[in-house]
Amino acid sequence: MKYFKGNATDGLTPITSAWMHNLFKDGELLNQLIAQYGSPVNLHNLSSFEKNIEKYKNVFESRGLRHQIYYARKANKSRGLVKHALESGIGVDTASYKELLQSLELGGDSQSLVLTSAIKTTNQIELALQNKITIILDNSDECNLINSIAKKLGIKADVGIRVSGFYVNKQKLYSRFGFDIDEVIPFTIKHVGKDKELANLNLTGLHFHLDGYSTEQRALALSSCISLANQLKHNGYPITFIDMGGGILMNYLAHEQEWIDFDYKLRESVQNEDASITFNGTGLGYEMVDGKLNGKLNTYPFFNSIYGVDFLNEILDYRDSNNDMNNTDRLKSENIEIRIEPGRSLLNQTGITAAKVAHRKKDSKGQWLVGLEMNMSQMMSSSADFLLDPYIVYHNFPEDSDEVQVYFTGAYCLERDVLLKRKITLPKLPERGDIVMFINTAGYMMHFFETEAHLFELSKNIMFKENSPNLNDLDFIEDSLITK
Ligand SMILES: Cc1ncc(COP(=O)(O)O)c(C=O)c1O
Known part of the structure; x- marks a missing residue:
């Protein structure tokens, strides 16, 4: 057995980890895993996830900031990651009834969970309130519903207001989410608190999550929220946290x-x-x-020089021109806890997807198409293509092999089920049963858009820890078997 990266030259070389290469070298184990769990199979390394958690924790601890990190589980459906996040001492950001229920079953509680869903159903709200989970408010209908459910339960709901419409270079940042920044104070003073319509809401925080990847926009949004929190405090609403959502950039590419x-x-x-x-x-x-x-290129910006902790540091170090202190010092002087909800970036180097070659054929244009036991929904995000070279594990590799250019195709009856839109150069035409490995797929790529069209089975997710040097199939656990 031998393995190679596609596009030995002129490619888009992904950053990889030692654990990935250990698996590529062990074609027998990969065969065994595919035989057991089907193709494609998503492999998750919990040690990488843990390292990412530690890096974010260090950023806040080194600054002496009160903080909470919530893993945004929408980025990956697996239970194992939720359990591991909780065991590592961070929280989980949930965005649906089932995400919340499962996170509670896996050990989450009022301290470790937050509900941020875009659409909040009655059962979601009831579940959150029964468990004293903080809910992030998006609109006034939601406020009324949460208030009435809290009233019925005879409790106060801990809530944060999602804020949008921040001013950046005198322009308003549009978002369909949240309350406009100019409305927060008048709305709160008019409606929230004792003897008011929303008497059962206990406003404790502010929240934002911005589209795009500008550190400056996030830094200004954070700065605006600190000022807003100060004004709310002077109006009798002590704000204890600001949650700046996710969207921390990740870097996928080596060059x-x-x-x-x-x-x-x-x-x-x-x-x-x-x-x-x-x-x-x-x-x-x-x-x-x-x-x-x-x-313009309609994909995720796969290469970034400022990403992860550096991205976060830029936001925390930022001082806007109206203030003498940077965001970190302002948070401290206001005694506000900073919260983040990273999804994708916490999953950096955590997952790969392995798929089996089903057939090879030449189309009428003379192009090689390599059909995989996989479909387009099993590696799909809002990005127009996943711009990382895959790896391929060959069972036979004669030294006199000829290079070949291929497209990988999937199992849906759609002409457009082409798994990578880029042409990939391989050192040899794969054979049936060879294995194609897609790198760093844990954040959004594996199953965010996965469907059961054609009644195909959903792909299986398996978890392992890096620490065993010679892995065997018993070191892996299938995600649905993970319990508290
Ligand atoms: C409210 C909220 N928080 C967190 C996230 C996670 O973002 P990311 O995975 O880019 O870090 C999202 C993503 O859409 C979100 O909408």
């Missing part, structure tokens, strides 16, 4: 130059209409309009 080169070559290929880079010449956001190149 910036490859990222720059890919963008250049893609644009050139769209301009020349030569389909040399992507399936059927798809521009991944670029297109020709009236003879001119239009649009």
Whole structure:
């Protein structure tokens, strides 16, 4: 057995971890896992997850900030990660009834869970209130519903207000979520508190989650929330926490130059209409309009030089021009706990997806298509393509093999079920049963959009810890078997 990265040259080389290479070397184990759990199978390394948790904790501890980290479990459905987050002393951000219920069953409680869902159903709210879970408020209908349920239960609901519409360079940042920043004070004073309509809401915090990946926008949003918290305090609403949501950037790629080169070559290929880079010449956001190149790369920014803890540090170090102190010092002087809800970035280097080759064929254009026992929904996000070179484990690898360019195709009856839109160069045409490995898929890629179309089984998720040097199938546990 031998394994290789696709695109030995001119590729998009993913950052990998030693544990991944240990698995690629062990083709027998991969065969066994696929035989046992089916294809594709998602493998999760809990040690990587734990390391990421520690790094974020250190950021806050080194600054002496009161803090809470909630793992945003929407990024990955697995129970094992929730249990591990709780065991590592962080919390979990839940966004549906089932996410909340399962997190409670796995050991979550009023201190470790938060409910931030975009749509809040009555059963979700009841469950949260019965367990004293803080709820993040999005709109006034929701406030009324939560207030009436809390009243019925004879309790006060701990809530935070989600804030949006922050001013950045004198422009308002649009979001469909939350209360406009200019409305928070008048709304709260008018409706929330003793002898008011929303007397059963106990406002304890502010929350925001921004689209996009600007540290400056997040830093200004945080700064605005600190000022808002101060004003609320002077109006009789002591704010104890500010939760700045998720969206901390992650870096997937080893070389910036490859990222720059890919963008250049893609644009050139769209301009020349030569389909040399992507399936059927798809521009991944670029297109020709009236003879001119239009649009922009419509994918996640897979290469970033500022990501993870550096991204977070930039926000916490930021001092906006209206203040003498940076965000960290202002949080401390107001005695406010800072909270974050990272999903994707906490899952960095935590997961890979292994899929079995089912067939090879040449299409009418003479292109090699390699069919995998997998479908497009099992590696899909809002990004137009997953721009990381896969690895391939060959069972037989004759030394005189010829290089070949392929597209990996999936099992749906859709022409567009092409798993990676990029053409991948391999050192040899794979055979049936060879294994293709997709790297760093735990955050959103594995199963965020997974469907059961064609009645295909949902992919299995298996968990393990890195610490055993010679892994065997008994070191892995299937996620649905994980309990408290
Ligand atoms: C409210 C909220 N918190 C946290 C997250 C997690 O974001 P990420 O996975 O990008 O860190 C999201 C993602 O959509 C969100 O909407």
